[in-house]
Every structure is written in structure tokens, then in C-alpha cells.
Amino acid sequence: MGSVQWTLLLLVVVSICSVHVHASDPPLTLDYYKKTCPAVLELVRKEMECAVLSDPRNAALILRLHFHDCFVQGCDGSVLLDDTIDLQGEKEAPTNKNALKGFRIIDKIKNLLESECPGIVSCADILTVAARDAVLLVGGPYWDVPLGRKDSKTAGYELSSINLPTAADGLLSIISKFMEQGLSVTDMVALSGAHTIGMARCVNFRDRIYGDYALTSEANPISEAYLQNLRSSCPPAGGEDNKESAMDYETPELFDNSYYQILLRGQGLINSDQELYSSILGIETKRLVQNYAENPLAFFEQFSQSMVKMGNITNPETYVDGEVRRNCRFVNT
Ligand code: HEM
Incomplete structure (x- = not known):
């Protein structure tokens, strides 16, 4: 889908949502x-x-x-x-x-x-x-x-x-939820950088480590070693729904830009995060992820403004x- 069509689709999605x-x-x-x-x-x-x-x-x-x-x-x-x-x-x-x-x-x-x-x-x-x-x-x-x-x-x-x-929302759904609040695609990608700290529960990334839609997609891969590690603490079914893993496995307690670097490697923990970089609809979001991964100051500046x-x-x-x-x-x- 070209960027013009993408923008049109987005405008339709957003215009059917009422702004409160x-x-x-x-x-x-x-x-x-x-x-x-x-x-x-x-x-x-x-x-x-x-x-x-x-x-x-x-x-x-x-x-x-x-x-x-x-x-x-x-x-x-x-x-x-x-x-x-x-x-x-x-x-x-x-x-x-x-x-x-x-x-x-x-x-x-x-x-x-x-x-x-x-x-x-x-x-x-x-x-x-x-x-x-x-x-x-x-x-x-x-x-x-x-x-x-x-x-x-x-x-x-x-x-x-x-x-x-x-975590189960697709990229367009996430963008439209932010736009409904008056926040742009840039705000959304920068604010998602909040996931450089904190944890997600198994119930929110099970689909990503066992499901079809995340793992079998070549555009949305996850490394084998990382995957095995996550699977060992989050079983495919029955229990452990609330067992937590860090969203930024590199520096989980530090507010930095490593969240974006993880997305570049296809290792985002929750699917909605990885979508920012890997979705075929995400031309603009991919560019922003790349920019924040390379440029921590640009991330900090935009994050502050968007907050x-x-x-x-x-x-x-x-x-x-x-x-x-x-x-x-x-x-x-
Ligand atoms: C872009 C759309 C977003 C989605 C789909 C999303 C989804 C999630 C999910 C599923 C979790 C894990 C919750 C759990 O398993 O209990 C999470 C955690 C978290 N989210 Fe988001 N989030 C989004 C945006 C944001 C924004 C804008 C912020 C703040 C500016 C934020 C801050 C956090 C933080 C700090 C955590 C970790 C909380 C903890 O350690 O308990 N998220 N988010």
C-alpha cells in the first residue's frame, strides 16, 4: 500500500471515530x-x-x-x-x-x-x-x-x-486510538518508548511467542534463544497468565532508547510494539523507530513534548x- 493510500485509509478510520x-x-x-x-x-x-x-x-x-x-x-x-x-x-x-x-x-x-x-x-x-x-x-x-x-x-x-x-491491537487501531486523543503518529511512536521500562504479563505476549500471527510472519521475527527463554516462563496454555517479563530485556530499569533497538532486531515483546517497526502499513512508524534507535536525544526531546x-x-x-x-x-x- 502506498503512503497516499495509507494516509487516506487512516483518515477514514479516524473520521468515523467521534472525538470526545x-x-x-x-x-x-x-x-x-x-x-x-x-x-x-x-x-x-x-x-x-x-x-x-x-x-x-x-x-x-x-x-x-x-x-x-x-x-x-x-x-x-x-x-x-x-x-x-x-x-x-x-x-x-x-x-x-x-x-x-x-x-x-x-x-x-x-x-x-x-x-x-x-x-x-x-x-x-x-x-x-x-x-x-x-x-x-x-x-x-x-x-x-x-x-x-x-x-x-x-x-x-x-x-x-x-x-x-x-497488545493485540494492530497498528491502524493503535494509531486511531491516539489520534482520537489528539495525538499524532509521532507522539504515538515516541510515547511507546515508555516500554523501555517495566514488565508485561505472559497473557499479553503469549500470542507473540506461540501464536501464528506473530511468529510465522517473516516481517515480525523473534530470535530463537530469546524465544526459548520466554517460553520457559510463559507456557502455551493454562496458568502463569500473570508471570512477567521485561519489555526491554537489555536495560529493563533504565529509561533509554534500547526499546527501539530491540524493535529493529524483531525482538519486541508485545506484538503491538513490534508492529511499529514490522507492519507493512508502518512506513512512517518504521522511519521513526529507526530514528529513535539511532538518536537517543531525538527520542528524549520528542518523548518530553509528547508527554x-x-x-x-x-x-x-x-x-x-x-x-x-x-x-x-x-x-x-
Ligand atoms: C502504543 C500503545 C500501547 C500499548 C498497546 C500498550 C500496551 C501495554 C501492555 C500490554 C503492557 C503490559 C501490561 C501487563 O502485561 O500487565 C504495557 C505496559 C506498560 N506500558 Fe504500555 N502500551 C501502549 C502505550 C503506552 C504509553 C503511551 C505509555 C506511557 C507513556 C505506556 C507505559 C507502559 C509502562 C511503563 C508499562 C510497564 C508497566 C509495568 O511495569 O507494570 N504504554 N503496555
């Missing part, structure tokens, strides 16, 4: 808490330092939480809400169940901020700053975080399954109807 939220000019500012809670950045950083020092995996948990927050109703802390009689949270949605952790780290930061400046700092802002610090603390880039988000009074259980990409863009995804209603939760797990009574 976008990454456009929310009323956020860098000095939002300057007068009301001047220590906010320092306090979040300190807590994140403790969390990442005690286990570098915590950086990955927080970064993923922020992503799953922003893609469902905008960055509004909705992912942090627990189920109650009145509210069905997002934590038990199929895309999130058994796959999201790190809530206690956010609780701890929130408690600290509530004692320092009660009722001021939203959970959505805490998560956004904590995600930036998480990346920085494992060797990634720094960027300034615009602030002033409000917390939602609702959650999007069903929207979670619709909006969030999964700000993702962090700015808003649902305008939250600004009218939102609040600053006292406890990130529950809407204020």
Missing part, C-alpha cells in the same frame, strides 16, 4: 500552585525518589497509570477511583484488571500534600508530576509540567475498553464540574 477529548489548550500553567502550595514539586519528587529507590519498577507503574488516566475522560484522576456502590471505577475494566499498580504511592503523596496544603492539589496533577519524576529518576528526560487539572467525579469503565490500546501533550488531554466538563479530591480513591462527599 483533545490535547488542546487546557487552562494549565506552570506556576499554578506557586502561592497555594509552593512545596508541591519538591514533595512529589521526594516521595518518588523513595519509591523508585526502593524499587525501580515503581517508575513504570506510575508512568503507566498516568497514561491510562489520560486516555479515559482526559487526565482527571479517574483511574485512581475505587469501586463504590455509586461508582464503577476503571480499575476492574478488562484492560486494567491485574495490570495497574502503584496506587499506594499516589495515596502516600496525596496524604503528605493534604497535610501540607489541604484541599489544594488535585490527584490528576499529582499523577502527572509523579510520572515526570518517575521518568527522570530512571535516567529519562526532564520536562516542565503544566498544572491546574481538576479531579473527575466520574470514571469511565466502558471507555477504558474502547480508548486504551491493547506534555498527553498530559494536556482534557475533558472540558471536568473543569466546570471537577474538584480537588481529598482522597484520590473517592469522590468528595
Whole structure:
């Protein structure tokens, strides 16, 4: 398929999806808490330092939480809400169940901020700053975080399954899910670089190591030794669904560009990652993967910009109807 046809197809895919939220000019500012809670950045950083020092995996948990927050109703802390009689949270949605952790780290930061400046700092802002610090603390880039988000009074259980990409999604599906949030193909490829840290569960890469569609495709190979290693911990059926393997087997605890180098070798752990480089539809994504694999600074720069863009995804209603939760797990009574 030529690039013109590819673009046309993509436009059709995107235009049939209705746009609910976008990454456009929310009323956020860098000095939002300057007068009301001047220590906010320092306090979040300190807590994140403790969390990442005690286990570098915590950086990955927080970064993923922020992503799953922003893609469902905008960055509004909705992912942090627990189920109650009145509210069905997002934590038990199929895309999130058994796959999201790190809530206690956010609780701890929130408690600290509530004692320092009660009722001021939203959970959505805490998560956004904590995600930036998480990346920085494992060797990634720094960027300034615009602030002033409000917390939602609702959650999007069903929207979670619709909006969030999964390991089984093909490239076009992933691109359209990002475009629906106002994020470009470049944003998508750069943000996928988050998989340079953290783990995936067997249930999310079983198809890749046993299934037909990934392995038998010449365009999407995986090395024999690596494959045997993965198969020994992730059996073809029955059990071990939650057994984890690193997505970047070279430097799993370091935020660097080796994720892209792994894709060049056809060794991406989850199929949706390998698609960025190996899909026949991915002319542009392949070029971007090659660029970030060769040029770590280009990756860091784009990742920073795209994280700000993702962090700015808003649902305008939250600004009218939102609040600053006292406890990130529950809407204020
Ligand atoms: C491009 C589409 C994406 C897909 C299909 C995808 C899918 C996945 C899957 C299947 C896992 C493993 C989860 C599990 O097995 O429990 C995962 C983990 C992770 N994802 Fe993504 N993801 C995408 C984009 C992103 C983005 C944009 C970010 C953040 C900016 C992100 C951050 C992470 C992190 C840090 C982990 C590791 C979490 C941990 O160690 O527990 N992902 N992702």
C-alpha cells in the first residue's frame, strides 16, 4: 500500500471515530500552585525518589497509570477511583484488571500534600508530576509540567475498553486510538518508548511467542534463544497468565532508547510494539523507530513534548464540574 493510500485509509478510520477529548489548550500553567502550595514539586519528587529507590519498577507503574488516566475522560484522576456502590471505577475494566499498580504511592503523596496544603492539589496533577519524576529518576528526560487539572467525579469503565490500546491491537487501531486523543503518529511512536521500562504479563505476549500471527510472519521475527527463554516462563496454555517479563530485556530499569533497538532486531515483546517497526502499513512508524534507535536525544526531546501533550488531554466538563479530591480513591462527599 502506498503512503497516499495509507494516509487516506487512516483518515477514514479516524473520521468515523467521534472525538470526545483533545490535547488542546487546557487552562494549565506552570506556576499554578506557586502561592497555594509552593512545596508541591519538591514533595512529589521526594516521595518518588523513595519509591523508585526502593524499587525501580515503581517508575513504570506510575508512568503507566498516568497514561491510562489520560486516555479515559482526559487526565482527571479517574483511574485512581475505587469501586463504590455509586461508582464503577476503571480499575476492574478488562484492560486494567491485574495490570495497574502503584496506587499506594499516589495515596502516600496525596496524604503528605493534604497535610501540607489541604484541599489544594488535585490527584490528576499529582499523577502527572509523579510520572515526570518517575521518568527522570530512571535516567529519562526532564520536562516542565503544566498544572491546574481538576479531579473527575466520574470514571469511565466502558471507555477504558474502547480508548486504551491493547497488545493485540494492530497498528491502524493503535494509531486511531491516539489520534482520537489528539495525538499524532509521532507522539504515538515516541510515547511507546515508555516500554523501555517495566514488565508485561505472559497473557499479553503469549500470542507473540506461540501464536501464528506473530511468529510465522517473516516481517515480525523473534530470535530463537530469546524465544526459548520466554517460553520457559510463559507456557502455551493454562496458568502463569500473570508471570512477567521485561519489555526491554537489555536495560529493563533504565529509561533509554534500547526499546527501539530491540524493535529493529524483531525482538519486541508485545506484538503491538513490534508492529511499529514490522507492519507493512508502518512506513512512517518504521522511519521513526529507526530514528529513535539511532538518536537517543531525538527520542528524549520528542518523548518530553509528547508527554506534555498527553498530559494536556482534557475533558472540558471536568473543569466546570471537577474538584480537588481529598482522597484520590473517592469522590468528595
Ligand atoms: C502504543 C500503545 C500501547 C500499548 C498497546 C500498550 C500496551 C501495554 C501492555 C500490554 C503492557 C503490559 C501490561 C501487563 O502485561 O500487565 C504495557 C505496559 C506498560 N506500558 Fe504500555 N502500551 C501502549 C502505550 C503506552 C504509553 C503511551 C505509555 C506511557 C507513556 C505506556 C507505559 C507502559 C509502562 C511503563 C508499562 C510497564 C508497566 C509495568 O511495569 O507494570 N504504554 N503496555
